[in-house]
Amino acid sequence: MNGKAAKWLARRIGGSLLLAFLVVTIVFFTLHLVPGDPAVLLLSTGGAAPSQEQVMRLRDKLGLDRPLIEQYWTFLSGIVQGDLGKSLQDDYPVASEIALRLPRTLELIFAAVIIGLAVGFPSGVKAAFGHGGWFDRIASGTAALLMAIPVFVVGTLLVLAFAVQLRWMPAGGFTPFSQDPVKHLTLLTLPALAIAKGLAATVFRMTKASVLDVMTRDHVRTARAKGLTPRRITMRHVVRNALSPVVTVVGLQIGTLLGGTVLVEYVFNWPGLSSPLIKAVEGRDYPMVAGIVLTISGLFLLINLIMDLLYAVLDPRVRP
Amino acid sequence: MNRKLVMPGLWIGTILVVAVAAPVLGLPDPVKQDIARRLAGPMLGSPLGRDEFGRDVLSRLIWGARTSLAVAFASAFIAAAVGTALGMIGAWKRGWVEWMTVRSMDVVLCFPPILLALLVVTLLGPGAGTLILVLSILYIPGFVRVAYGEVLSMRANDYVEAVRALGAPTSRILLRTVLPNIAGPLLVQVSLCVAAAIVLESGLSFLGLGVVPPSPSWGLMIRGARTTMAQAPWLLLWPCGALTLTILGMNLFCDRLRDVVDPRTTSVRSRPRLIDRLVPGLLPGHDPARDAVLAVDGLTVGIATPRGVVKPVEGVGFHVREGETLAIVGESGSGKSLTATAILGLLPPVAQAIEGTARFAGRDLLSLDEEARRRLRGGELAMVFQDPMSSLNPVYRVGDQLVEAIRAHGSVSPEQARARALELFRKVGIADPDRRLDAFPHEMSGGMRQRVMIAMAIANNPRVLIADEPTTALDVTVQAQILTLLKDLQTDNGMALVFITHSLSVVAEIADRVCVMYAGQVVEDGPVGAVFHQPRHPYTRALLAATPEGDELPTGIGGVVPLPQEFPTGCRFAERCGFAIDTCRAAPVALREVDEGRRARCIRSDEMARLPEAVA
Numbered sequence: 001m002n003g004k005a006a007k008w009l010a011r012r013i014g015g016s017l018l019l020a021f022l023v024v025t026i027v028f029f030t031l032h033l034v035p036g037d038p039a040v041l042l043l044s045t046g047g048a049a050p051s052q053e054q055v056m057r058l059r060d061k062l063g064l065d066r067p068l069i070e071q072y073w074t075f076l077s078g079i080v081q082g083d084l085g086k087s088l089q090d091d092y093p094v095a096s097e098i099a100l101r102l103p104r105t106l107e108l109i110f111a112a113v114i115i116g117l118a119v120g121f122p123s124g125v126k127a128a129f130g131h132g133g134w135f136d137r138i139a140s141g142t143a144a145l146l147m148a149i150p151v152f153v154v155g156t157l158l159v160l161a162f163a164v165q166l167r168w169m170p171a172g173g174f175t176p177f178s179q180d181p182v183k184h185l186t187l188l189t190l191p192a193l194a195i196a197k198g199l200a201a202t203v204f205r206m207t208k209a210s211v212l213d214v215m216t217r218d219h220v221r222t223a224r225a226k227g228l229t230p231r232r233i234t235m236r237h238v239v240r241n242a243l244s245p246v247v248t249v250v251g252l253q254i255g256t257l258l259g260g261t262v263l264v265e266y267v268f269n270w271p272g273l274s275s276p277l278i279k280a281v282e283g284r285d286y287p288m289v290a291g292i293v294l295t296i297s298g299l300f301l302l303i304n305l306i307m308d309l310l311y312a313v314l315d316p317r318v319r320p
Numbered sequence: 321m322n323r324k325l326v327m328p329g330l331w332i333g334t335i336l337v338v339a340v341a342a343p344v345l346g347l348p349d350p351v352k353q354d355i356a357r358r359l360a361g362p363m364l365g366s367p368l369g370r371d372e373f374g375r376d377v378l379s380r381l382i383w384g385a386r387t388s389l390a391v392a393f394a395s396a397f398i399a400a401a402v403g404t405a406l407g408m409i410g411a412w413k414r415g416w417v418e419w420m421t422v423r424s425m426d427v428v429l430c431f432p433p434i435l436l437a438l439l440v441v442t443l444l445g446p447g448a449g450t451l452i453l454v455l456s457i458l459y460i461p462g463f464v465r466v467a468y469g470e471v472l473s474m475r476a477n478d479y480v481e482a483v484r485a486l487g488a489p490t491s492r493i494l495l496r497t498v499l500p501n502i503a504g505p506l507l508v509q510v511s512l513c514v515a516a517a518i519v520l521e522s523g524l525s526f527l528g529l530g531v532v533p534p535s536p537s538w539g540l541m542i543r544g545a546r547t548t549m550a551q552a553p554w555l556l557l558w559p560c561g562a563l564t565l566t567i568l569g570m571n572l573f574c575d576r577l578r579d580v581v582d583p584r585t586t587s588v589r590s591r592p593r594l595i596d597r598l599v600p601g602l603l604p605g606h607d608p609a610r611d612a613v614l615a616v617d618g619l620t621v622g623i624a625t626p627r628g629v630v631k632p633v634e635g636v637g638f639h640v641r642e643g644e645t646l647a648i649v650g651e652s653g654s655g656k657s658l659t660a661t662a663i664l665g666l667l668p669p670v671a672q673a674i675e676g677t678a679r680f681a682g683r684d685l686l687s688l689d690e691e692a693r694r695r696l697r698g699g700e701l702a703m704v705f706q707d708p709m710s711s712l713n714p715v716y717r718v719g720d721q722l723v724e725a726i727r728a729h730g731s732v733s734p735e736q737a738r739a740r741a742l743e744l745f746r747k748v749g750i751a752d753p754d755r756r757l758d759a760f761p762h763e764m765s766g767g768m769r770q771r772v773m774i775a776m777a778i779a780n781n782p783r784v785l786i787a788d789e790p791t792t793a794l795d796v797t798v799q800a801q802i803l804t805l806l807k808d809l810q811t812d813n814g815m816a817l818v819f820i821t822h823s824l825s826v827v828a829e830i831a832d833r834v835c836v837m838y839a840g841q842v843v844e845d846g847p848v849g850a851v852f853h854q855p856r857h858p859y860t861r862a863l864l865a866a867t868p869e870g871d872e873l874p875t876g877i878g879g880v881v882p883l884p885q886e887f888p889t890g891c892r893f894a895e896r897c898g899f900a901i902d903t904c905r906a907a908p909v910a911l912r913e914v915d916e917g918r919r920a921r922c923i924r925s926d927e928m929a930r931l932p933e934a935v936a
Contacts, residue, residue, distance in 0.1 A: 022427045027439065034443050041443055148568035150519045152526050153560045156546055160556055164549050218710040221666050225705075226725040226776060227698030230690075236724075237713055259434030263523050267546075281442045281529055289442045293435045300432055316760045317714055 016305045023297045027290050028075050042284040084291035094291035105272035111192035116199030124207025146201040151260035155194035155267035172268035191268040195260050206249040210242040244315045251307035328573035339385040347379035351534045359552045372548045380536040387537045392517035395455030396510050403463025408494050411471035422468050425461040433458050446529045459513045466509050470502035504581035515570035538563045612639035613816045614784045619676035621658050632884040633658050638835045645817040647831035653881040655840040656820045660786045665693045699729040702782035706789040708769035712761040718772045719757030725776045744775040767798035786818040824867045836860050839892040846918030856920035856928045858897045
């Protein structure tokens with residue numbers, strides 16, 4: 001890597017870090033921007049006013065009595081050291097809870113991305129080359145349907161079909177890979193499929209549009225004028241060039257994908273970040289919610305950064 | 321309303337009307353429980369049965385639509401109002417205002433939407449009000465971006481400048497002039513947001529963090545039905561179906577609306593209708609074409625359109641001998657490029673060569689199968705295109721693209737191919753060829769790129785090289801270099817060169833013979849000297865007069881080339897011709913031999929010969 005490239009890379013990473021800092025700041029100030037006393041707010045579940053004593057205890061626990069800037073600094077320095085505070089419900093460190101569950105969420109996301117790409121990309125290429133044919137029609141119709149069914153509906157219907165009606169696999173749950181690899185992967189299949197549906201449909205659509213567009217470009221005519229075989233033209237001069245917009249679209253889909261993961265984990269009882277998150281939102285456990293939101297948003301920024309770098313690998317014109 | 325929008329419009333409209341009319345439909349109370357009839361099947365008064373609390377499912381479905389749609393539309397409209405205002409102000413004021421209103425919004429996009437929503441729900445508690453607030457915040461940046469982008473591109477428009485110059489106050493300009501013009505894209509954004517909001521609302525309600533029970537909502541219905549999935553699976557299907565159909569309708573509506581509002585995204589490619597290829601014409605018997613390496617005869621290109629087949633190229637014939645340069649000249653729209661691409665079988669999918677022959681080395685290129693044609697292309701028959709930037713693949717190094725051309729024709733090892741590529745780069749005059757082989761197209765100048773294209777074309781010593789306006793996209797000084805290069809290469813290799821151009825000065829410099837095309841037909845051909853000295857067709861004469869020569873000012877040709885669907889029956893140039901008489905317009909004019917090796921398509925060509933010389 002030369003100096004120019006290193007500088008460019010540093011700037012990209014710097015930009016992502018700046019965004020991460022903004023995210024942290026927003027999460028911190030959201031608690032304080034809400035009108036009224038945050039402690040009262042967090043304690044008022046079900047409409048009943050909290051007792052003065054409860055409010056005092058929570059204010060003390062969250063350090064709400066200290067100056068705002070000092071609280072902000074504590075929050076920031078805590079994050080840098082990997083300390084996300086303690087859960088209001090059971091005093092358990094938020095970071096430890098996340099460390100336990102994050103790998104399981106990551107595994108699900110990883111499996112879903114692989115499935116989404118493996119299904120969406122080849123079918124998009126095939127549909128573009130047989131534009132208007134039977135495969136294109138069926139696949140486009142399926143993609144439109146998949147985009148319309150919300151992710152938790154897909155998950156629930158998968159449970160209904162495969163677990164309740166056909167009884168082919170369990171309705172959900174989790175077994176560590178080290179304990180029973182086959183069971184682990186069986187349990188992974190349905191949730192990963194459910195999360196992958198939106199990505200597969202979007203990648204399909206974008207790939208098809210992109211391939212159709214590249215096929216009409218001048219450089220493809222040049223490739224034909226060179227007398228290359230149709231196969232080589234397809235693989236090297238059409239599909240390869242069609243990749244960049246697909247990467248962009250995958251990047252844009254990641255936010256939806258991460259949100260879908262929260263819902264799907266709930267549907268399938270997958271013990272990732274989703275269940276403590278939902279429990280924490282129900283119990284107004286702000287430190288826990290903030291910690292998980294920060295983790296997933298950080299993941300979001302990281303994946304987007306990777307997509308940006310991948311884009312530069314694919315298209316030499318955007319390289320430094 | 322646009323016809324495309326009718327179907328999805330009715331679909332969404334029906335759902336909306338039913339939801340709005342819920343209170344007057346005489347439905348049972350959606351929250352009234354009746355434990356005795358828990359999970360009851362369809363019955364009188366409850367056509368869809370009862371849920372796990374014995375509540376009427378149809379009633380809950382319709383009232384649930386009301387909740388979902390109310391939340392979705394409310395948040396989309398709030399976001400639209402706030403976002404549009406911010407975006408318009410940001411684009412108008414620029415500076416720090418722009419930063420505050422536009423750039424700062426981007427931070428919302430750093431969160432996955434559902435997580436930002438959960439963060440706010442933690443503080444405010446679940447409920448429809450919280451949902452509307454959260455969804456509005458989530459969708460504001462989208463509207464800011466749309467409004468900002470549209471206003472920026474509009475500011476430059478003359479009519480906005482005109483209103484501004486008249487001294488209208490900013491707020492008035494924005495509301496009266498700008499807003500109506502960006503209404504289309506904003507409407508698309510609103511419908512996108514409504515669809516997304518329905519999905520998010522139902523998802524949060526499904527988690528029990530959206531609409532608060534017992535209010536009916538589709539998400540809550542799915543949540544409830546999940547618990548009784550084994551006993552009553554149909555309870556799951558109703559809300560799932562309703563949700564999916566609504567979103568499907570909304571998505572369809574968005575797609576169509578986008579097509580209507582922004583015609584740029586509409587697909588313009590019409591599917592090619594199968595035109596039966598006619599039996600190729602009889603063998604051309606022209607003597608002059610006998611020793612030709614490439615002889616085209618009666619070539620017609622057809623494009624199927626909804627109003628019938630148009631023929632942008634009709635009955636074109638020419639030939640070129642070994643070592644000879646033939647220039648095909650004409651204005652844009654005369655069919656020169658289509659002719660060339662038809663010969664190589666590189667026509668765009670909508671166009672087809674429907675008649676004629678193109679004999680190359682004893683074979684008719686137009687009736688060859690694609691595989692045989694592929695073997696010839698880039699081998700014995702090569703082509704250079706007009707725009708070297710778009711004609712090279714941007715993602716590969718130029719050397720690799722050249723090596724690919726070499727290796728496509730014959731088994732050559734990568735090392736040999738690289739050596740050959742190096743040799744070719746030297747031959748086309750690329751300085752520092754070893755380093756240049758590893759460059760990407762965007763790292764080279766236009767002239768260099770065209771040299772790469774030429775190197776690729778001559779890589780396998782073609783017998784015929786077709787160059788389609790190879791210098792048009794280049795600077796004048798570079799043009800001359802490329803011309804010299806092509807001429808030198810031709811002398812070295814003895815190949816035939818077909819040079820397509822619209823510039824007569826280029827013709828004079830490079831060609832032996834010239835073929836003048838107008839509106840899809842050959843109107844005159846012959847040796848360059850004779851044709852330029854004494855043109856036999858008024859069009860050639862007009863072209864020559866339009867070419868700057870010494871101190872004389874060129875005379876332009878009035879009018880434009882007619883479009884293929886508007887070609888007249890008679891002489892196609894008659895409308896722009898100073899010599900036209902009534903007979904010209906009556907019937908098609910034939911291309912006939914007017915002199916030794918010269919043809920012209922004009923009934924007055926003999927009179928043309930007696931006119932004073934066109935070029936000094």
